[in-house]
Amino acid sequence: MAYVATRGGERAIEQSQRLYREEMGAITPERVNELRQAMPYLIDRVMGEASLYDEDLAALALAQTGGELYEATLLLRAWRTTQPRLAVADPVTQDGLFTHRRISAAFKDIPGGQVLGPTLDYAHRILATEVLSGETHVPDPVTPAARPSPAHQPSVAAWQAENDLLTAAKPDQTTGNDIPDVTREPLLFPAKRAHTLQSLARAETGGVLALGYAAQRGYGQAHPTVNELRLAEAEIKVKHPRGTTFSAGRVKLSQAEVVNKKGTQLELGFAATMGWNEVKVIAAATLDVNSEGAAKGSATEEEFFLYHTEGVESSGFCIHFKLPHYVTFQSSLDAMRDAKAKKVAKDKAPEPAE
Amino acid sequence: MSIKSLTKEWEPMAYGFLDASAKREIRRKTLKAIAVPGCQMPYASREVPMARGWGTGGLQISCTLINPQTTVKVIDQGADDSVNAASIRRFLSRVSGAPTTMDTLKADLIQSRHRIPEEKLREDQVLVLQVPNPEPLRPVQPNMSIARQMHADADYGRMWLQLYEQIVRSGRVMQGASYPSLVHGRFVMTPSPIPRWDVPKMHMAKHLTILSAGREKRLHAVPPFARVEPLVFDDVPYRVEDHGDLTCTRSGAKGYFMNEIPQDDGSSTYEVSDSELGVKTIRQRDGEGTAIGATWYEEGRMPQ
Numbered sequence A: 001m002a003y004v005a006t007r008g009g010e011r012a013i014e015q016s017q018r019l020y021r022e023e024m025g026a027i028t029p030e031r032v033n034e035l036r037q038a039m040p041y042l043i044d045r046v047m048g049e050a051s052l053y054d055e056d057l058a059a060l061a062l063a064q065t066g067g068e069l070y071e072a073t074l075l076l077r078a079w080r081t082t083q084p085r086l087a088v089a090d091p092v093t094q095d096g097l098f099t100h101r102r103i104s105a106a107f108k109d110i111p112g113g114q115v116l117g118p119t120l121d122y123a124h125r126i127l128a129t130e131v132l133s134g135e136t137h138v139p140d141p142v143t144p145a146a147r148p149s150p151a152h153q154p155s156v157a158a159w160q161a162e163n164d165l166l167t168a169a170k171p172d173q174t175t176g177n178d179i180p181d182v183t184r185e186p187l188l189f190p191a192k193r194a195h196t197l198q199s200l201a202r203a204e205t206g207g208v209l210a211l212g213y214a215a216q217r218g219y220g221q222a223h224p225t226v227n228e229l230r231l232a233e234a235e236i237k238v239k240h241p242r243g244t245t246f247s248a249g250r251v252k253l254s255q256a257e258v259v260n261k262k263g264t265q266l267e268l269g270f271a272a273t274m275g276w277n278e279v280k281v282i283a284a285a286t287l288d289v290n291s292e293g294a295a296k297g298s299a300t301e302e303e304f305f306l307y308h309t310e311g312v313e314s315s316g317f318c319i320h321f322k323l324p325h326y327v328t329f330q331s332s333l334d335a336m337r338d339a340k341a342k343k344v345a346k347d348k349a350p351e352p353a354e
Numbered sequence B: 001m002s003i004k005s006l007t008k009e010w011e012p013m014a015y016g017f018l019d020a021s022a023k024r025e026i027r028r029k030t031l032k033a034i035a036v037p038g039c040q041m042p043y044a045s046r047e048v049p050m051a052r053g054w055g056t057g058g059l060q061i062s063c064t065l066i067n068p069q070t071t072v073k074v075i076d077q078g079a080d081d082s083v084n085a086a087s088i089r090r091f092l093s094r095v096s097g098a099p100t101t102m103d104t105l106k107a108d109l110i111q112s113r114h115r116i117p118e119e120k121l122r123e124d125q126v127l128v129l130q131v132p133n134p135e136p137l138r139p140v141q142p143n144m145s146i147a148r149q150m151h152a153d154a155d156y157g158r159m160w161l162q163l164y165e166q167i168v169r170s171g172r173v174m175q176g177a178s179y180p181s182l183v184h185g186r187f188v189m190t191p192s193p194i195p196r197w198d199v200p201k202m203h204m205a206k207h208l209t210i211l212s213a214g215r216e217k218r219l220h221a222v223p224p225f226a227r228v229e230p231l232v233f234d235d236v237p238y239r240v241e242d243h244g245d246l247t248c249t250r251s252g253a254k255g256y257f258m259n260e261i262p263q264d265d266g267s268s269t270y271e272v273s274d275s276e277l278g279v280k281t282i283r284q285r286d287g288e289g290t291a292i293g294a295t296w297y298e299e300g301r302m303p304q
Helices: A002-006 A009-024 A029-038 A040-050 A055-065 A069-080 A156-162 A193-202 A205-219 A278-291 A302-308 A311-320 A326-348 B020-035 B056-065 B083-096 B144-152 B157-170 B196-201 B275-285
Strands: A098-103 A225-239 A245-262 A265-274 B072-076 B109-113 B126-130 B181-183 B187-189 B208-213 B218-222 B228-230 B258-262 B268-272
Touching: A009 B083, A029 A040, A029 A055, A040 A055, A040 A069, A040 A193, A040 A205, A040 A265, A055 A069, A069 A311, A156 A225, A156 A245, A193 A265, A193 A278, A193 A302, A205 A278, A205 A302, A205 A311, A225 A278, A245 A278, A265 A278, A278 A302, A302 B144, A326 B157, A326 B258, B020 B056, B020 B208, B020 B218, B056 B083, B056 B109, B056 B126, B056 B208, B072 B083, B083 B109, B187 B218, B196 B228, B268 B275
Parallel strands: B072 B109, B109 B126, B126 B208
Antiparallel strands: A098 A225, A225 A245, A245 A265, B181 B187, B181 B228, B208 B218, B258 B268
16 A cells, blocks of 8 residues: 555654663663762752752653753653642741852842852862773862851841832732642733742743843843842641641752842842752843833743743744644745746736836 | 442543643633634643643643543644654553544544644534644734734734735735634634645534644634634635645545655655545555545535
8 A cells, every 4th residue: 555655653753762762771770869969950950940849750850861951851840740739838938948058249248147058159160080081089078167157047138128228029928729820820911920930930941041141231121139149948838637737848949139229229030949050040030120111022021031931832842843844834835836926927927008 | 338439549640641620721711712713712731741832732632522432533744644643642542542543534533733634524523733823913913912912902904914915025925824814703813834725624614623732821712613714805815725736646636735745856746645535545446445525625626
């Protein structure tokens, strides 16, 4: 039968997947474990974009996709969507965080103090090539400070609000299942504040950076000053059906507050995400502070950046161009050829007499 | 009687993949969409185990409608056997246990990317179209908030202007696929990137068409016996692709939408885009008793 040759899509799919996986070899529990331990920041990035906090699953997703970040995020999100929403945790407040790192570019010192925490910001970016020639790179041990920094710190914005530099945001009283959830409701514009912050938290790091950087370079109206950048752990407190509150564990999170001078007041931009991802929260907070009053269709308008930094959606759409488009292409060809033929016929037609 | 006897066995995944709340939302939004033909209904659109832009919108509708008795057909660019169609068909069958078919006449539910089958669909069939971009106003207004307001005002002036400009510049409307069409006299929709050839198949059709865009989180519908009128000027009639006289080199079928296959010698051959119709034509030619249903087009012309 003539069409037989074109049948075989299912077999082709199967074999192409085998080919891909063959390159990666077997996925073992040891490999997943190793990935989790050796790539904590990569794990954090994927967890943030997937809005699912589970280091083991994130490591498994990375192992399964060979480190294709968009695919790993999609794997986690697709798994997340099959899970029921059992409970809503109590709100996490800034002064309740267990802070690992906290810096401010606005003030030399801040209430609660600056904590450098773990960072490679001031490291010389030199490859440890000795490892390739057989040496093991063992990091120097940390010497603990004489006086430990406090685990909890207040927010810098709270101090600014007290000093009438900033109008403090009104606390949102919404609780439980009434809290808007962007994974269960469509994102509509003007967006709910909760949807904006959730979308930024899930946004693709590279995309947020590109648009945030554009705003920082002058394609935005607001210049950010980092009020506070924090890497912390948050206690997740959940209410038991019997009425008691218990801790379901801690999750790592990053948050950034940026401020911009507007007249006699400061305006605040904010972003937070699960996992430690400093670049993303600074860029996202920059977009947040720039969004107010941004022109429609500009890169700092909320609709523009929230749609276009959705990594799973944008990467999916981009790779969909690999799918056949011969029907639509054929339709365009038809219109093109006909228009061309019409033009030729028109050019050949004799000029009408004056 | 024990509680265990009243409950179902625990399963790692909900029937039809989507959980009950997602299905409920989609069913409600689909009913709304049917009630207001052509109007885009926002929905949450869950992540499914497939990349966005690969038919996740259609897949969510199919997952919502499917049951173990639903016979499913999946089409990609007219073919049942292309890789993405095969992948979606396998997924639907895997999560629902539904039987699958390639025969348009035997299908209850047809999920399709960019084609409406050449054989006429019946009242009892549902066509689910995967839509990459549900917003017909996007080329003239990329901002979704403004576009929604324009729909509310039935403000389609810019669309008409765009079509007019194409006629002035090129001597004809240059829109290829996804030709903007007025649904039941109220909303202009983009009928997914189906070729112009397929748009008249929606007009006063007996079947229900649900169009769903997963990435853009919008769905809309063309209910049975709804008017679907492509936007045209009185003096410039709607034109489908000029395929009515082309013959399929594989099957000899004529009068259908064709795929052009470039040849080494610079010429082109054609094969019928609806692959199963091609297969049926070959079977019939070879004397195998195969029923070909009534088709929308007769001799390459849409009957008036």
